[in-house]
Structures are given as C-alpha cells and as structure tokens.
Amino acid sequence: MTKDIHICNSDEKNAFQDYYPDDYSHCFGCGRLNEQGLQIKSFWDGDESVCRFLPKNHFTGGRKDILYGGLIASLMDCHGAGTAAAAKLREQGIEIEKGEMPKFVTASMKVDYLAPTPVDTEIELRGKVKEIKGRKVIVDVSLAAGQKICAKGELIFVQLRE
Amino acid sequence: MTKDIHICNSDEKNAFQDYYPDDYSHCFGCGRLNEQGLQIKSFWDGDESVCRFLPKNHFTGGRKDILYGGLIASLMDCHGAGTAAAAKLREQGIEIEKGEMPKFVTASMKVDYLAPTPVDTEIELRGKVKEIKGRKVIVDVSLAAGQKICAKGELIFVQLRE
Numbered sequence: 037m038t039k040d041i042h043i044c045n046s047d048e049k050n051a052f053q054d055y056y057p058d059d060y061s062h063c064f065g066c067g068r069l070n071e072q073g074l075q076i077k078s079f080w081d082g083d084e085s086v087c088r089f090l091p092k093n094h095f096t097g098g099r100k101d102i103l104y105g106g107l108i109a110s111l112m113d114c115h116g117a118g119t120a121a122a123a124k125l126r127e128q129g130i131e132i133e134k135g136e137m138p139k140f141v142t143a144s145m146k147v148d149y150l151a152p153t154p155v156d157t158e159i160e161l162r163g164k165v166k167e168i169k170g171r172k173v174i175v176d177v178s179l180a181a182g183q184k185i186c187a188k189g190e191l192i193f194v195q196l197r198e
Numbered sequence: 199m200t201k202d203i204h205i206c207n208s209d210e211k212n213a214f215q216d217y218y219p220d221d222y223s224h225c226f227g228c229g230r231l232n233e234q235g236l237q238i239k240s241f242w243d244g245d246e247s248v249c250r251f252l253p254k255n256h257f258t259g260g261r262k263d264i265l266y267g268g269l270i271a272s273l274m275d276c277h278g279a280g281t282a283a284a285a286k287l288r289e290q291g292i293e294i295e296k297g298e299m300p301k302f303v304t305a306s307m308k309v310d311y312l313a314p315t316p317v318d319t320e321i322e323l324r325g326k327v328k329e330i331k332g333r334k335v336i337v338d339v340s341l342a343a344g345q346k347i348c349a350k351g352e353l354i355f356v357q358l359r360e
Contacts, residue, residue, distance in 0.1 A: 060260040062261060063260045064256060064257050064269065094233075095226050096225065097224070098222040098223065098229060098303075099221065099222060105304045106226065106227050106275045107268075109272065109309075110271065113267050114268065142311050144309060144310045146306065147271075152303075
C-alpha cells in the first residue's frame with residue numbers, strides 16, 4: 037500500500053477504466069493516459085462496483101484535516117461513469133475484457149455530504165446501478181472512510197451515440 | 199492575462215477567499231494557503247458573485263478537448279461557498295474587508311451538465327443567492343464558456359457554529 041496513488045487489491049484485475057478507448061482515456065479523474073490525473077480504478081464486486089483511493093495530501097478542504105469536497109464529487113463522477121459503462125456491457129452479457137467500453141457523459145450529479153471525510157485515509161467508493169433505460173444509466177455512489185459513510189451521490193449518465 | 203492561473207480584472211479587489219480565516223484557507227479549490235491548489239477568487243458584481251478561471255491543460259474529461267466535469271463541480275462548490283459566506287456578511291450590513299468571513303460547509307450539491315465545456319477557454323462562474331435562512335444558504339451557480347452556459351448548479355451550504 038503506497039501513499040499518493042490509487043489502491044487496488046492484487047487480485048483485482050480488469051479495471052473498468054483500463055478498457056476505455058484510447059481517445060476517451062484522458063480524463064483527469066480516471067483516464068489511464070492522463071499522466072497528471074488521479075487514474076482511479078474501479079472494479080466489480082458482485083453487483084456493486086468498488087474503487088479504493090488514497091488522495092494526495094494537498095486535497096484538503098478549508099481545514100487541513102478534512103478531505104476536499106470537490107474531490108469527493110470528482111471521484112463519484114468518475115467511479116459512477118465507469119460503473120455505468122461496465123453495467124451497460126454486463127447488461128448485454130459481454131465480459132469487460134472482451135467488449136469495447138461504451139462512452140458515457142455525466143448529465144447530472146447530486147452529492148450529499150453527510151460527515152467530514154478525514155484526510156490521510158483510504159476511502160472506498162461503492163456504486164450501485166439504480167436504473168438502465170436505453171442510453172441512460174443512473175448510479176448511486178457512496179463514499180466511506182473506514183466504516184463510516186461520509187457522502188452519498190446519485191448520478192445520471194447518458195451514453196454517447198457512436 | 200496569464201495562462202494556468204486564475205483571472206481577475208485589475209479593478210477587482212477583496213476576493214471573498216482573501217478574507218477567510220487562516221485556519222480555513224487550506225481548500226484545494228480556493229484556499230489562499232494551499233500552494234498546490236487552484237486558488238480561485240470570487241467577487242461581488244452587484245447582486246451576483248463572479249469568478250473567472252482558466253483551468254490548467256491537464257483538467258480534461260475523457261476527450262482531450264473537453265473540460266473535466268469534476269473540476270466544474272469543484273469550482274461551483276468553492277465559488278458557491280464563498281458566495282454564501284460573503285452573502286451572510288452582507289446580510290448583516292458588514293463590508294467584506296471589515297468583517298470576519300463566516301465558515302460554511304457544503305451540505306449538498308446538484309450539478310446539471312448542459313453542454314460540453316471546452317478547454318483552453320476562460321470560464322465564468324456566476325452565483326446568485328437563492329435563500330438565506332439562519333445558518334443555511336442556498337446558492338445557484340452557472341458556468342459559462344464564452345457566452346454559452348455549459349452547466350448549472352444548486353448548492354446548499356451550512357454555517358459552522360463557532
């Protein structure tokens with residue numbers, strides 16, 4: 037477990053973001069080709085998606101000991117978008133490493149901040165697909181530090197037409 | 199006008215964020231003491247608040263030519279929080295440079311992404327106070343690139359008890 041990078045268990049392979057097309061891999065939050073980005077990685081864990089991440093020390097809120105709320109929204113956005121794309125593939129019965137990840141954009145995001153999120157702590161995002169209807173996917177995302185859920189989000193994604 | 203830093207007109211002084219207490223100035227988005235942060239600056243423009251900002255080139259979305267949605271949410275959060283604090287002072291008839299900025303936290307944020315926001319473009323955030331009720335302030339924020347509004351947000355802030 038190294039500080040300042042994302043955390044993934046060694047038995048976790050096939051991160052959603054590793055299968056984005058090259059021309060869609062420049063996202064600051066999750067693009068594998070954005071060298072200055074966060075490069076978060078999301079995986080299936082049964083019916084839920086999971087992403088573990090240890091933010092760099094400069095992502096503080098107003099106070100030095102609290103995680104930046106904008107980063108929380110950013111992580112939810114990227115983890116949710118990856119979940120939407122992976123869910124769309126799964127719906128079609130296609131394994132993630134065998135298909136081409138569809139491209140989704142965020143239509144809207146609602147984040148409720150329930151409690152301050154500490155810094156210097158590995159956080160865990162969990163996504164749950166609430167609805168898939170045509171090109172629209174709604175994902176609920178929670179963010180926990182330790183066992184405590186500090187924020188919840190509902191995000192609506194729309195698949196781009198090719 | 200220099201790239202990679204925030205933009206403020208020379209006649210704009212007294213940014214909201216310049217008056218945050220030192221122990222509340224570490225925010226990645228708007229803290230003047232966060233050297234690795236964005237250090238956005240917000241000002242009154244009549245009844246509205248305004249913030250102009252030129253993001254660094256690595257804040258891309260999936261595609262290289264589109265601004266990162268997580269950054270949009272982050273800017274709305276910081277600009278909205280500054281607006282809430284300044285509005286609370288203004289409600290009490292206190293000038294920003296003569297009072298102590300109250301501390302607000304984000305309770306919830308709803309962002310609607312209406313159109314892709316281009317990169318390499320100065321963006322303008324405008325805030326409008328929708329409601330002040332005790333310790334709660336609701337702020338509507340729009341984000342425009344050129345003349346086009348690309349995203350709208352509604353954010354609820356709560357003032358911390360001292």
